[in-house]
Amino acid sequence: MSNVLMILGSRNPDGQTATAAEALADGCRSAGATVDAVYLPQKQLERCRQCDDDGWGLCRRGDSCVIDDDLAPLMEAMSDADLVVVATPVYFGDLSESMKALLDRVRRVAVNRADSNPLVDKPCVGIAVAGGGGGGSFSCLYSLERILQTCGFRIVDQVSVRRQNMELKRQVLRQTGVWLVENLNSSPTQRGR
Numbered sequence: 001m002s003n004v005l006m007i008l009g010s011r012n013p014d015g016q017t018a019t020a021a022e023a024l025a026d027g028c029r030s031a032g033a034t035v036d037a038v039y040l041p042q043k044q045l046e047r048c049r050q051c052d053d054d055g056w057g058l059c060r061r062g063d064s065c066v067i068d069d070d071l072a073p074l075m076e077a078m079s080d081a082d083l084v085v086v087a088t089p090v091y092f093g094d095l096s097e098s099m100k101a102l103l104d105r106v107r108r109v110a111v112n113r114a115d116s117n118p119l120v121d122k123p124c125v126g127i128a129v130a131g132g133g134g135g136g137s138f139s140c141l142y143s144l145e146r147i148l149q150t151c152g153f154r155i156v157d158q159v160s161v162r163r164q165n166m167e168l169k170r171q172v173l174r175q176t177g178v179w180l181v182e183n184l185n186s187s188p189t190q191r192g193r
C-alpha cells in the first residue's frame with residue numbers, strides 16, 4: 001500500500017478537516033506511502049443533472065457522465081490510488097455540499113458500470129469533522145458509509161472527530177495511517193454490507 005489519495009470537502013487547507021486528515025496522511029507518509037490531497041471546492045464539479053426524463057440519466061446507457069468537468073480525472077485518481085481517504089466537515093449533521101456533489105455523481109457512474117467499476121473493493125477511510133458544537137458527526141458518517149458502500153468501496157474505517165476532541169483524534173488518526181500502510185495489503189477483505 002503505497003499511494004494514498006485524500007479528498008477533502010473543505011475549502012480551507014488550514015482548517016479542522018485538513019488538520020484531521022493531515023494527521024492520517026502524516027502516519028501514512030511515515031510508514032512509507034505517498035499522499036496526494038484534493039480540495040473539492042477548488043475543483044470544477046457540477047451536481048448531477050438527472051439528465052433524462054426518467055431520472056436514471058444517460059450514464060446508465062454509456063459509461064461516463066455527460067458533464068465535462070473534473071469528475072473524470074477524480075475518478076481516475078481514485079482508481080489509481082491504493083487507499084482513498086474521504087474527509088468532510090460536518091454541515092447540518094451531513095456531508096459538505098462539495099463532497100455530496102462528488103459522491104452523488106461517483107455513485108451514478110460506479111453503479112452504472114457494475115461490471116467494470118474500478119472502485120469495487122477499493123479500500124477507503126471516512127473522516128467527519130464536527131467543528132462547531134460537535135454534534136452531527138455520526139449522522140454524517142452514516143450518510144458517508146451508505147454512499148461509499150454503494151459506490152463499491154471497501155470501508156476499512158470511519159473516524160468521527162469533534163472540535164472538542166481534535167487533539168486525541170489527531171493521535172488516533174496518525175496511528176491509523178501507520179497501521180493502514182503496514183497492514184492493509186495483508187488484512188482479510190471485510191465487506192460490511
Ligand SMILES: Cc1cc2nc3c(=O)[nH]c(=O)nc-3n(C[C@H](O)[C@H](O)[C@H](O)COP(=O)(O)O)c2cc1C
Binds near residue numbers: 010011090091093133
Ligand atoms: C453550513 C454549516 C453547517 C454546520 N453544521 C455543523 C454541525 O452540524 N455540527 C457541528 O459540530 N459543526 C457544524 N458546522 C461547523 C463545521 O463543522 C466546521 O466549520 C468545520 O468542521 C470546519 O471546517 P474546516 O475544515 O473547513 O475548517 C457547520 C458549519 C457550516 C458552515
